[in-house]
Amino acid sequence: MDSHDLIARIKNRDINRRDLLRGMGAAGLAVAMSPAMPRLAGAAAADQATFFTWGGYDVPEFVPTYIAKHGEPPNFATFGGSEEALTKIRAGYVVDVSHPCNQGIPRWVATGLFQPLDTNQLSNWPDVMPALWNLEGNVIDGKPYMAPVDWGRTSITYRTDLVDLQGKDESWGILWDERYKGRLGMLASGGDAWWCAAIYAGVDFHQIATDENVKKVAALMRKQRPLIRTYTDDTTSLEQALASGELVAAMTWDASAVTLKGQGVPVKFANPKEGALTWVCGAMIHKDAPHPGKAHDIVDALLSTGAGKWLIGENGYGHSNTKSFDLFSDDELAALGLSRNPAEILDAGKFQVPQTQEFETAMNKEFENIKAGF
Amino acid sequence: MTAPPVKLHKSWNSRLRALFIRSEAVRGYTLLSPTLIVMAFAMCAPFAILVTMSFWTQHAFEIDTAFTLRNYQAAIDGPIYKALLIRSLWISGTCAIVTVLVSYPMAYYVAFHVHRRKLVWIILMTLPFWTSYLLRVFSWKVILGYNGAINSGLKSLGLIEQPLEFLLYSPTAVVITLAHAWAAFAILPIYVSLEKIDRSLLEAAADLGDGPVVSFLRVTLPLSLPGVIAASLLIFIPTVGDYITPTLVGGPDGIMIANMIQVQFGRVNDWPMGAALAVCMMVVVALISLIYIWVTRKMTERIA
Structure with missing residues (x-):
């Protein structure tokens, strides 16, 4: 008895008790089974490797060759800041691949929780710019730990129609401007915010951990706090607030400005006279990665020109693969504020310098206090 | 026809059964046991870990397990x-x-x-x-x-x-x-x-x-x-x-x-x-x- 038949017979009241019971029993069984079905269908996904990455990078476009090879994307897990990610991994969260940045490399490697890359398994490795993986603390015994993937800047995205520069150069001062009290936004992770404040304070990154400089930066951030509408790790919130005019300026990465421009919002990604914060992030493989082969496939996918196309074209970030830039003309790159030569961008800004764990903990603690109003 | 033999020693099994029938408390706890087990593992144990940990100290990524009240002081x-x-x-x-x-x-x-x-x-x-x-x-x-x-x-x-x-x-x-x-x-x-x-x-x-x-x-x-x-x-x-x-x-x-x-x-x-x-x-x-x-x-x- 198919279901249409059953419904028709119920309507016509032409049904006996036994048929009705049988129909309802079948329906009940179907309902009881339904939670099990997605699990059966989802069983394949559990066999994929896990990529623990920044919020916003958890998209299939970032891992094109992995999908081509394995039929579906890896499992994504996201974090709002790399310090949070490291704490979770230290606490026993095992992922295949994670996504630290240059500033954290020595500390990430020192945890002993990551394995060096087997570059023979990475088909795109020969195209990776050596300057990007030859970073402080990354190469031990000739083996790199982090495969560089994306590079870019942390700066200010501001509304050109709402922020009046008064003829002056763009400056980090926009985020300290009393005129825009309550209409400024900040990234909540100290890994960005503290360093940008240090740039504005004129602190040399190699001296960022001295007591004097910590006090100097903290004082500057305390001064800024009453002006800030929201501190958030969620770049989408900042983008929406900038689009609506709730915020006139916010600390963001390159991608927010590109996204907003794409929506026709009059914004600019500032090139502050004090220098933007520049960074290189990449992929590291957990030493106990449950899928070491697939983990390398993720890393290889991140290095592929397909991932580069998404990073550059959709987000305005740089990519580590030289060939990715061949997909864009010089004019397109200039419009995105990018260059084929990463040194041009990275050296023009202030490149993050690795710090000790003590500094990270103390800095994050202080920044949390400041955000809470103390 | 002979009378059934009188058992002098009650088996453990029947003694437990007797206890179960006689004592209301035992019956109560038995009925509660699924909840009690869940409570013990999902609430009491984590809570004990939390309290214990609150007397420790963190140094970077290492945890010093010496007893201290410093966290509470702070x-x-x-x-x-x-x-x-x-x-x-x-x-x-x-x-x-x-x-x-x-x-x-x-x-x-x-x-x-x-x-x-x-x-x-x-x-x-x-x-x-x-x-x-x-x-x-x-x-x-x-x-x-x-x-x-x-x-x-x-x-x-x-x-x-x-x-x-x-x-x-x-x-x-x-x-x-x-x-x-x-x-x-x-x-x-x-x-x-x-x-x-x-x-x-x-x-x-x-x-x-x-x-x-x-x-x-x-x-x-x-x-x-x-x-x-x-x-x-x-x-x-x-x-x-x-x-x-x-x-x-x-x-x-x-x-x-x-x-x-x-x-x-x-x-x-x-x-x-x-x-x-x-x-x-x-x-x-x-x-x-x-x-x-x-x-x-x-x-x-x-x-x-």
């Missing part, structure tokens, strides 16, 4: 923790009051004025709770936002020129969101206590000349107090520890003690301090709840 000395705790208590207290005030009329209406299909009404009231908590918080973000429903509405009515900025990213936003998120937990206990009220008492009050307002204040309200007390505690206790709502709608001035606890386990990476703060929060909430229960019991005794 929790008591640090003005930030006190301020955040007081703010959390204030927000949750306000939220409990607001929720009870809003939920009472709804519960009252269903208990006294709905005579058919009460269950449907109750289900309809809990309908918003069928979606995820996170979605509800996000929808409040949309409603309270700068270009949100309220601001656009007021603007199109010409009542305001500029959007009201205090709606979102403020303690007010946290109170509004929590009050909505927890409404079902207030409606149901209040409804149950109202439903239990013997209607003849109301008739008697009317017969003796009480108007509707006086009979509500002298009969209905006092008799429904147990529901109101239960509802306010049910809302107050869990909301003190909420951290999703303040993260999403609180803004810098709306963050609560649980946010501070969360960052200790996250980027600040000081688990023992986070544990100590969590224990402090639990102790304070427990004390306040005990005082509240004691005061309200005295009050209801006086009314009775």
Whole structure:
């Protein structure tokens, strides 16, 4: 008895008790089974490797060759800041691949929780710019730990129609401007915010951990706090607030400005006279990665020109693969504020310098206090 | 035909059975055992770990397990923790009051004025709770936002020129969101206590000349107090520890003690301090709840 038949017979009241019971029993069984079905269908996904990455990078476009090879994307897990990610991994969260940045490399490697890359398994490795993986603390015994993937800047995205520069150069001062009290936004992770404040304070990154400089930066951030509408790790919130005019300026990465421009919002990604914060992030493989082969496939996918196309074209970030830039003309790159030569961008800004764990903990603690109003 | 042999030694099995039948306590604990086991593993054990950890110290990524009260000292000395705790208590207290005030009329209406299909009404009231908590918080973000429903509405009515900025990213936003998120937990206990009220008492009050307002204040309200007390505690206790709502709608001035606890386990990476703060929060909430229960019991005794 198919279901249409059953419904028709119920309507016509032409049904006996036994048929009705049988129909309802079948329906009940179907309902009881339904939670099990997605699990059966989802069983394949559990066999994929896990990529623990920044919020916003958890998209299939970032891992094109992995999908081509394995039929579906890896499992994504996201974090709002790399310090949070490291704490979770230290606490026993095992992922295949994670996504630290240059500033954290020595500390990430020192945890002993990551394995060096087997570059023979990475088909795109020969195209990776050596300057990007030859970073402080990354190469031990000739083996790199982090495969560089994306590079870019942390700066200010501001509304050109709402922020009046008064003829002056763009400056980090926009985020300290009393005129825009309550209409400024900040990234909540100290890994960005503290360093940008240090740039504005004129602190040399190699001296960022001295007591004097910590006090100097903290004082500057305390001064800024009453002006800030929201501190958030969620770049989408900042983008929406900038689009609506709730915020006139916010600390963001390159991608927010590109996204907003794409929506026709009059914004600019500032090139502050004090220098933007520049960074290189990449992929590291957990030493106990449950899928070491697939983990390398993720890393290889991140290095592929397909991932580069998404990073550059959709987000305005740089990519580590030289060939990715061949997909864009010089004019397109200039419009995105990018260059084929990463040194041009990275050296023009202030490149993050690795710090000790003590500094990270103390800095994050202080920044949390400041955000809470103390 | 011979008599069956008398067993001199009862087997263990039958002795246990006898104990089971004779002792009400054993039967009770056996029936409770699934819950007890879950409680022991899912609540008592983690709580013991939390308390133990709060006496340790974190150095970078290593944890020093020597006993120390330093975390508690820091929790008591640090003005930030006190301020955040007081703010959390204030927000949750306000939220409990607001929720009870809003939920009472709804519960009252269903208990006294709905005579058919009460269950449907109750289900309809809990309908918003069928979606995820996170979605509800996000929808409040949309409603309270700068270009949100309220601001656009007021603007199109010409009542305001500029959007009201205090709606979102403020303690007010946290109170509004929590009050909505927890409404079902207030409606149901209040409804149950109202439903239990013997209607003849109301008739008697009317017969003796009480108007509707006086009979509500002298009969209905006092008799429904147990529901109101239960509802306010049910809302107050869990909301003190909420951290999703303040993260999403609180803004810098709306963050609560649980946010501070969360960052200790996250980027600040000081688990023992986070544990100590969590224990402090639990102790304070427990004390306040005990005082509240004691005061309200005295009050209801006086009314009775």
